[in-house]
Amino acid sequence: MSEEKPVNAGVSDVKNIIAILSGKGGVGKSTTVAVIAFELAQRGYGVGVLDTDLCGPSLAKMIGLKGNILSCDQGWVPLSQSVGGGQIHAVSLSYLVEDQDEAVIWRGPKKTAMIRQFVEDVCWGSLDYLIIDTPPGKIDLI
Numbered sequence: 001m002s003e004e005k006p007v008n009a010g011v012s013d014v015k016n017i018i019a020i021l022s023g024k025g026g027v028g029k030s031t032t033v034a035v036i037a038f039e040l041a042q043r044g045y046g047v048g049v050l051d052t053d054l055c056g057p058s059l060a061k062m063i064g065l066k067g068n069i070l071s072c073d074q075g076w077v078p079l080s081q082s083v084g085g086g087q088i089h090a091v092s093l094s095y096l097v098e099d100q101d102e103a104v105i106w107r108g109p110k111k112t113a114m115i116r117q118f119v120e121d122v123c124w125g126s127l128d129y130l131i132i133d134t135p136p137g138k139i140d141l142i
Contacts, residue, residue, distance in 0.1 A: 010122050019132040033049055
């Protein structure tokens with residue numbers, strides 16, 4: 001019998017989690033996440049950014065990381081870059097699809113399952129902050 005992982009297993013070594021929420025789109029959630037992440041990294045903190053806006057993942061472009069997420073024995077490895085005295089580690093659906101500019105149209109259970117994988121199956125490691133960019137009006141998904 002396999003033991004089920006708790007929902008927060010992938011974030012167990014994250015000291016602080018910040019979710020940026022809004023009931024409507026186009027208000028600057030992704031921009032806010034990027035600004036906070038860069039400021040915290042400049043101050044020497046380890047920062048993770050998680051883009052859960054699966055239908056419009058723009059955070060990857062804002063933070064300037066390009067590439068594909070790799071996997072290891074423990075799960076997916078975020079893309080990373082040094083900023084100031086800290087690090088930014090990022091996960092976005094745009095790192096998993098072939099064409100990063102192509103829209104992904106997913107609904108309900110599929111979206112929820114992907115977000116769950118981003119939280120549980122990503123090797124976030126020890127982070128000072130994990131900042132979550134949420135889709136408009138969808139706080140029930142996190």
